[in-house]
Amino acid sequence: MPSKQDKKPSIIWFQGVTCNGNTHSFLNLENLDKLLNKFEILSHPSLPSTKDFDTITNCTLVCDIFIFEGTYDPLMKRNDVLISKVVEHYAKNAKYVIALGSCASFGGMFKASAPHRNSGLLFNEQEKSGPLLNVQTKIINISGCPIHPEWLAYTLSMIEKEREVEIDDLHRPIELYSTLAHHGCTRNEYFEWKVDADGFGEKEGCLYYKQGCRAPMTHASCNKILWNGVSSKTRVGTPCFGCTEPDFPRQNLFSTKTNMSIPEDVPLGVPKRSYLTMAGIAKTFHINRLEGKLIDYKTTD
Amino acid sequence: MARITKEERKTNIISAALKLFSEKGFYITTIPDIAEKVGMSVGNFYNYFTSKDILAKELVMYISEYLGESIRKINDQDITTEKKTYEIVSMYFNMADERPEMIEYFLRVYLSNREVFGDGCEGMICVSPFVTEMMMFFNDGVESGDLHDQDFFSAFGLFMGYLGGMVFLFGEKILPEPLEWYKESISQNIYNALKTR
Amino acid sequence: MITKQLIDQIEGEASIFFDMKDDVVDFATIAFPHFRGMESILKGKSALDALVITPRVCGICGHAHLMATVRALENAYKNAGYPIELSKKVEIIREFTLVMEMIQNHFKWIYLTIIPEVSKLTDSTRESTPLKGAYAASIASKAIAIFGGQWPHSSYMIPGGITTDPTNIDLLKVESYVDELISFFEKESIGISLEQFLSFESCKDFNTLSSDISYLESSLVTMKMNEKGFAYDRFLVIGEHTFSKPSKLKQTRPFGIDAKYVNTIDSYSPDKVSYAKNAQYKDEFYETGPLARAIATNLPIVKNMHRRFKDSAYSRVMARVFELATLLKHAKGLLSEIDISQKSCLKSVDISKITATGTGVVEAPRGPLLHTVNIKNGLIQEYKIVTPTQFNIGSSSKSNPTPAQKAMIGMTQAEALFIFRTFDVCSVCTTH
Numbered sequence: 001m002p003s004k005q006d007k008k009p010s011i012i013w014f015q016g017v018t019c020n021g022n023t024h025s026f027l028n029l030e031n032l033d034k035l036l037n038k039f040e041i042l043s044h045p046s047l048p049s050t051k052d053f054d055t056i057t058n059c060t061l062v063c064d065i066f067i068f069e070g071t072y073d074p075l076m077k078r079n080d081v082l083i084s085k086v087v088e089h090y091a092k093n094a095k096y097v098i099a100l101g102s103c104a105s106f107g108g109m110f111k112a113s114a115p116h117r118n119s120g121l122l123f124n125e126q127e128k129s130g131p132l133l134n135v136q137t138k139i140i141n142i143s144g145c146p147i148h149p150e151w152l153a154y155t156l157s158m159i160e161k162e163r164e165v166e167i168d169d170l171h172r173p174i175e176l177y178s179t180l181a182h183h184g185c186t187r188n189e190y191f192e193w194k195v196d197a198d199g200f201g202e203k204e205g206c207l208y209y210k211q212g213c214r215a216p217m218t219h220a221s222c223n224k225i226l227w228n229g230v231s232s233k234t235r236v237g238t239p240c241f242g243c244t245e246p247d248f249p250r251q252n253l254f255s256t257k258t259n260m261s262i263p264e265d266v267p268l269g270v271p272k273r274s275y276l277t278m279a280g281i282a283k284t285f286h287i288n289r290l291e292g293k294l295i296d297y298k299t300t301d
Numbered sequence: 302m303a304r305i306t307k308e309e310r311k312t313n314i315i316s317a318a319l320k321l322f323s324e325k326g327f328y329i330t331t332i333p334d335i336a337e338k339v340g341m342s343v344g345n346f347y348n349y350f351t352s353k354d355i356l357a358k359e360l361v362m363y364i365s366e367y368l369g370e371s372i373r374k375i376n377d378q379d380i381t382t383e384k385k386t387y388e389i390v391s392m393y394f395n396m397a398d399e400r401p402e403m404i405e406y407f408l409r410v411y412l413s414n415r416e417v418f419g420d421g422c423e424g425m426i427c428v429s430p431f432v433t434e435m436m437m438f439f440n441d442g443v444e445s446g447d448l449h450d451q452d453f454f455s456a457f458g459l460f461m462g463y464l465g466g467m468v469f470l471f472g473e474k475i476l477p478e479p480l481e482w483y484k485e486s487i488s489q490n491i492y493n494a495l496k497t498r
Numbered sequence: 499m500i501t502k503q504l505i506d507q508i509e510g511e512a513s514i515f516f517d518m519k520d521d522v523v524d525f526a527t528i529a530f531p532h533f534r535g536m537e538s539i540l541k542g543k544s545a546l547d548a549l550v551i552t553p554r555v556c557g558i559c560g561h562a563h564l565m566a567t568v569r570a571l572e573n574a575y576k577n578a579g580y581p582i583e584l585s586k587k588v589e590i591i592r593e594f595t596l597v598m599e600m601i602q603n604h605f606k607w608i609y610l611t612i613i614p615e616v617s618k619l620t621d622s623t624r625e626s627t628p629l630k631g632a633y634a635a636s637i638a639s640k641a642i643a644i645f646g647g648q649w650p651h652s653s654y655m656i657p658g659g660i661t662t663d664p665t666n667i668d669l670l671k672v673e674s675y676v677d678e679l680i681s682f683f684e685k686e687s688i689g690i691s692l693e694q695f696l697s698f699e700s701c702k703d704f705n706t707l708s709s710d711i712s713y714l715e716s717s718l719v720t721m722k723m724n725e726k727g728f729a730y731d732r733f734l735v736i737g738e739h740t741f742s743k744p745s746k747l748k749q750t751r752p753f754g755i756d757a758k759y760v761n762t763i764d765s766y767s768p769d770k771v772s773y774a775k776n777a778q779y780k781d782e783f784y785e786t787g788p789l790a791r792a793i794a795t796n797l798p799i800v801k802n803m804h805r806r807f808k809d810s811a812y813s814r815v816m817a818r819v820f821e822l823a824t825l826l827k828h829a830k831g832l833l834s835e836i837d838i839s840q841k842s843c844l845k846s847v848d849i850s851k852i853t854a855t856g857t858g859v860v861e862a863p864r865g866p867l868l869h870t871v872n873i874k875n876g877l878i879q880e881y882k883i884v885t886p887t888q889f890n891i892g893s894s895s896k897s898n899p900t901p902a903q904k905a906m907i908g909m910t911q912a913e914a915l916f917i918f919r920t921f922d923v924c925s926v927c928t929t930h
Contacts, residue, residue: 020557069902202842227648236647259443261453284424
């Protein structure tokens with residue numbers, strides 16, 4: 001008779017071409033033990049696992065949730081077994097396949113290792129042409145380079161509670177990716193009044209105009225679910241690099257692409273003409289409080 | 302006879318004011334002058350514009366919207382940036398020819414009497430529709446690969462400064478030929494200066 | 499006969515091919531599969547993009563890569579005639595976050611890698627507590643994130659400084675994370691105060707403890723790891739830091755060092771393609787990492803260990819434990835020196851003006867990490883990375899084995915596999 005223990009959903013966490021960044025990011029999860037207790041970990045790159053790696057690559061068992069980290073390279077072998085075989089086997093038999101990180105979701109950083117053949121599990125950048133097209137209804141993409149541990153914890157918990165995870169066109173959970181990295185940015189007021197940052201290393205100013213910030217064009221919740229529970233790139237003055245999107249990594253990440261000083265990309269869903277009208281007018285006003293160091297502005301009205 | 306609507310009457314005031322400002326000058330023209338020209342009482346005039354300064358700002362908005370709308374029609378066409386350049390030059394010169402009071406007002410009143418336009422009309426506020434369309438023109442030109450990337454104001458100044466200069470010469474009756482005659486060469490000069498090298 | 503052993507649950511994957519004779523290792527070769535082509539990915543990109551790309555070489559020590567990149571870029575600026583001045587604040591904060599990354603690495607290695615292996619090999623019934631390592635690492639990551647925005651994969655260091663402009667509130671938070679780490683280490687790992695632990699001068703002092711670390715120490719002795727796992731007894735420290743000292747050491751005798759003498763050669767791995775090149779210094783193999791750094795800085799307890807047990811697996815493991823302790827104390831000291839009124843980032847000329855070559859060296863958790871970048875008009879012409887694991891765990895011929903190969907000879911296979919892990923293997927870095 002199966003014990004209660006056996007009813008825990010089982011997880012195999014398997015890696016393709018990767019830097020281990022998602023593995024290490026996940027280890028930062030607060031109350032990691034409580035989450036892990038709800039699952040049976042058959043295999044994981046660094047956590048205690050109930051099966052050894054030989055058993056995993058033999059492809060004789062199955063799991064409920066197959067987590068794949070890294071870019072998919074059809075010619076790559078793990079333990080001398082083609083990963084294409086391993087991925088096919090577990091994806092066919094699992095209830096859910098989680099493509100973890102931008103590499104597994106879209107190809108990501110290591111698509112460039114072998115651009116003609118590497119891809120994500122379901123997507124090759126924006127195009128839905130990955131190897132798991134035939135099981136696409138099972139696939140949840142958690143993009144990000146790396147993923148935020150809570151994004152994975154949310155997805156796993158929803159699965160464990162047998163609740164539906166709604167996804168967007170790129171198979172990302174809507175609850176995590178319907179917001180933009182811009183939402184919750186502490187520099188929002190500078191964006192509204194078009195006050196750009198004077199170089200790096202300042203608390204003041206918006207990084208969208210010169211420093212390459214992609215936050216208004218990037219689906220992510222980095223400024224809502226803070227990194228390591230404490231901060232985010234834009235909060236420490238680093239531009240958002242758009243790492244949750246299929247075109248990551250783009251080029252010239254520390255400068256904004258402009259056409260005759262006009263940003264090539266404007267906030268998602270905003271027509272460029274409307275953006276320019278609004279920006280031009282906002283830029284006209286000079287707001288003292290936003291032009292100097294915040295800490296030097298001591299009047300309170 | 303159909304009754305004139307409030308909107309139409311407002312447009313009439315704008316036309317009359319533009320003419321008077323460009324003929325007599327901004328400071329010499331009075332509200333009674335304008336009211337008389339439109340055929341209304343001074344009291345009634347104040348129902349439309351509460352001061353000469355407010356009228357002055359509305360006029361800039363009016364011209365800016367007119368120009369913006371005209372350039373937008375050109376921007377929205379599926380034609381090369383070279384052809385768009387010609388169309389903008391052509392539209393601007395036609396306007397200088399057919400409604401010289403609009404260009405005159407813009408160049409002689411708006412640009413020379415900044416103190417009138419200080420409050421509520423600073424920077425881009427009153428000219429936004431026009432400047433926005435010029436931004437779209439430059440943006441689309443660079444995006445399509447026709448124009449080379451440079452600072453917006455360097456390009457904007459080259460384009461509009463050149464046109465403004467020609468219209469000034471035209472207004473001073475210095476140009477030996479009609480404006481129409483210059484469209485081709487001027488749009489070529491502008492495009493050559495802006496195009497991708 | 500050659501037998502193959504797969505090593506997983508390290509950073510990435512490796513294979514060891516053992517040639518056994520009379521049940522002991524006669525020779526072993528090591529293969530790191532999974533080439534990723536980082537150096538060619540960087541080619542042609544804007545040099546600043548390297549600040550985003552190189553941290554993605556490695557999920558556990560990406561911050562060391564970020565620092566190596568920023569040092570290489572700043573060196574290129576200097577070589578191009580545009581020297582960059584860093585404020586003291588910038589130097590301290592960069593050093594602090596690097597130290598925090600080492601701390602998270604060492605905690606994870608102790609609890610997720612080495613204690614479970616020790617328990618396995620000594621058939622211990624002691625309860626395994628791998629998540630202690632993850633917890634401590636997550637606190638160290640919080641401290642990094644206050645300055646760096648996130649960990650892993652922060653890109654907050656840029657030529658001229660750092661992107662962040664911290665406040666006193668930030669400093670207080672970071673301080674509380676360091677305090678939390680110290681008390682966690684005292685309570686959960688060593689069972690005594692950090693000061694007491696750091697005052698240890700002899701390995702015998704461990705006998706007074708009853709804690710995770712004394713369990714680790716006594717198990718190593720039970721496994722006779724103080725008599726096994728010897729490499730060349732030559733060490734290399736190259737990165738300039740406040741917590742270490744660049745030197746080449748033969749036993750404990752220090753010599754001068756210059757990064758330009760680091761060379762790489764093709765690895766010898768007849769049974770499987772390996773994408774790792776071996777790293778050497780003036781054509782000789784050296785061990786790098788915590789043991790090397792402790793000897794370079796004359797850490798009394800590690801010197802005592804070395805006098806008794808040389809560069810055994812025991813010394814290698816315990817040096818890492820001690821480095822964790824010294825870094826915790828060092829981190830606290832660094833924080834106290836930060837003057838937030840100093841500039842976070844000084845403006846430098848646009849990268850497109852730079853045509854030069856630059857080298858950046860840092861001490862990563864496992865030893866020296868070298869980045870060399872050749873820039874033309876701001877674009878990367880060539881990028882070369884040499885990682886610590888290439889020094890320690892290369893694969894060479896029997897006549898000239900690498901430190902890890904040498905350390906495995908004469909051992910049983912189980913011992914050899916353990917000794918292999920004592921070097922703290924980073925396969926992903928190695929096959930960048």
